[in-house]
Amino acid sequence: MVKTMMTRTRFAPSPTGHVHIGNMRAAIFNWLYARHTGGQFLLRVEDTDRERSTPEAIKTLLEAMEWLGLNVDETPLYQSTRMEAHLAAAEKLLASGHAYKEDKGGTGQGECIIFKMPGTDMAFTDLVKGTLKKSAKDIADFVIVRSNGTPVFHLANVLDDIEQKITHVIRGDDHVENTFRHIAMYKALGAPVPQFAHLPMIINAQGKPYSKRDGDAFVGDFQEKGFFGDALFNYLALLGWSPGDDREVMTRQEMIDAFDLVTVRSSPAQMDLRKLLWMNGEYVRAIKPEDFAAxxxxxxxxxxxxxxxxxxxxxxxxxxxxxxxxxxxxATAFFFTEEFEYDQKAVEKKLLKEGSFQCLEKIIGIFQTLENFDAETVNTALHNFVEQGGLKFGDVMPPLRIAVSGQQSGPDLAPVLAILGKEKSIARIRKTIERFKG
RNA sequence: GGCCCCAUCGUUCAGCGGUUAGGACACCAGGUUUUCAUCCUGGGAACACGGGUUCGAUUCCCGUUGGGGUCACCA
Structure with a gap:
């Protein structure tokens, strides 16, 4: 039996106040893969931009992850605490001849440290995109420490992935080009090269990648709008991936069991809010009645x-x-207050019609004769009224609904009336007649 | 522009040489003897184009077109 290293994946966002939907999808895939393989999922906060990485921004990030149920297995690593290690590694690269100093562009800003690419063609196997190649001439040397002495993303990112012993780097498509550089650094540092998986972008309704301008692309927005974290998770997991069969509404465990990186699609996917809404409805109906009541x-x-x-x-x-x-x-406020609003369009269309008020008067009469006012009794009474009067349901029910609720649509009318009770129902019908008749 | 990636219904996910090209969302029609929603039934709807390879291409190869990514002392 071959002993394999435990899978360790990570989510490495820079906390800038809002967590982008595409980023969070990457986090979900990292989490899913770690759970599927029985490995670990880590968080690294890339907070080197002290301007934007505020405590509030970090709090927002952590809350979004908790909301989606993305639990981590180790204390988060804050990149800002690692500057010395990054710089020390740069010195090491300098000493081993893998990097050199230069006043790049001769700007007079001083010398920065530049990583020297090996000068050979490169290739790696991406778990979702397959084999990717690059000619030596297409990858230039690059800065790893600025002339002001601060480490650049590439250096920090690779070193922290080594520090956290990441085995699978699962990230957005926009990092594929960087991967060649990163692999060269792992090798120069004598560190094992992790596996890479680049996820396709998520695009908006216009077919363009989400940008900061798309106000509906932040995780927090979905939470505010009342979406369930589980529903968003489920929906996002299905963007670019499927279990291979027709299942769509799935439990966490089902997704964990079925997940794999090699079955992730490599083409961009468009976010469909309507399907997300549908899926959320599925989750609403699945929760316990007492939870829904709460x-x-x-x-x-x-x-x-x-x-x-x-x-x-x-x-x-x-x-x-x-x-x-x-x-x-x-949809429910009218149950609990007599001060409900009338839907003006509904009133004009369904209530202000020939015979409506006369009909309502008669219904009051019928209701007054009822001793029980349960849904079944009310239903029967209304049916008898319609049939005996040779009327149509469409002429009777809509005005009645508007009279007691102000709305033209809602749950079955009989149970609604039963819940309101005899007295209130009659009072509301009277009030409606007085208000709109004549 | 150079380099790289992608291409099945409106959207999304299946299909991995031979299928009536399937599911879901959305849409349309009908039903659940009142509306809306739910639910049920039915319907319309796709392999970008052109060459190959093959007995046979949606599927493999090449090109075209279209879309995207990336080319910073940003991350």
């Missing part, structure tokens, strides 16, 4: 609405029709 209560309380009697019955009615928690308040 979610509803927090949404309502945030909106200043106090859920009254029968709130749980209302929530039960809502769970199967909710895709985003933000829909809850507008």
């Amino acid at each position: 979610l509803c209560r927090s949404e309502l309380s945030a909106a200043g609405v106090t859920p009254g009697d029968h709130a749980d019955a209302v929530f039960a009615l809502m769970q199967e029709r909710t895709k985003l928690p933000s829909e809850i308040v507008p």
Whole structure:
């Protein structure tokens, strides 16, 4: 039996306040691969830009990861603590002849340290893209320490990956060209070269890569809009990868079991918000009723609405029709307050019609005769009314719905009426007639 | 522009020489004897183009076109 080294992957973002959706997808793939192989997933905060790497930015990053369930196996490494090691390595490269000093461009800014490429053609096998080659003439030497004495990304990145014993570097497509340089550095440093996997870009609805201008591309935005972390994780995992069969809504464990880098596609994928929304709805319907109820209560309380009697019955009615928690308040507020708004368009289209008010008057009469006011009784009464009067449901139900809820759509009307109760239902119908008739 | 990568329905993921080219989202129609949502049924919808290789190409090779990445003392 061959003893293989434990897989160690990492997510190495620079904390600049917002975590980009493409970056987070890379984090997800790193996490998934580590979990699939029984290895470890690490975090390295590349916070060398002290201007932008604020404590708040780091907090935002950590929160986004927690929200998505991306747990790490070791204390995060902060790159800013590693400057001395980076510089020491540069000296070592200088001493071994793998780097040289030069006043590049003769700008008079002083000498910087430049890494010397081996001058041979290079090739490596990318786990998702296959074999990639580069001619020696196409890769130039590059700066690793600036003339002001600070290490450049390439140096810091490679050294920290060595420090963290990373075995698989899984990152965005935009790093493929750098990989040739990085491999040369691993070799010059006498360090084992890790495996590389470059993920295709995620592009926006216009077919362009997400940029800072795409306001909807940050992880925090999805959280604010009420998406579930698990749903976003699931959706993102399926962008560029599939389990090989038709499964789409999957549990974490199912994704972990099925995940592999070699089955990742190498072409860019476009984010489809509608499918994400659909998937979120799948997750909403999958949670326990009591969890959904708790979610509803927090949404309502945030909106200043106090859920009254029968709130749980209302929530039960809502769970199967909710895709985003933000829909809850507008859809249920009328249950808990008499001050609900009327949908003006609905009123004009469905309520202000010939016979509507007469019809509503009759319904009041019928409701008054009912002793029980449960959903079934109400339903039967309404059906009898329609049939005996030779009416159409389409002429009766919409005005009634608007009268009690102000809206033209919602859950089944009978249970809605039952939850409101006889007194309130009748009172609301009366109030509506007074307000809009004549 | 040089170098590199990519190319299946509108979107996404399958397909890895022979298939009626499949699933999902979205869309359309019908149904679940009121709406919307859910759910069910059905439908339209794709192999960028041109050459090869082969008995046979969506699949392999080359080119074209299109898209993307990268060419910093940014990361």
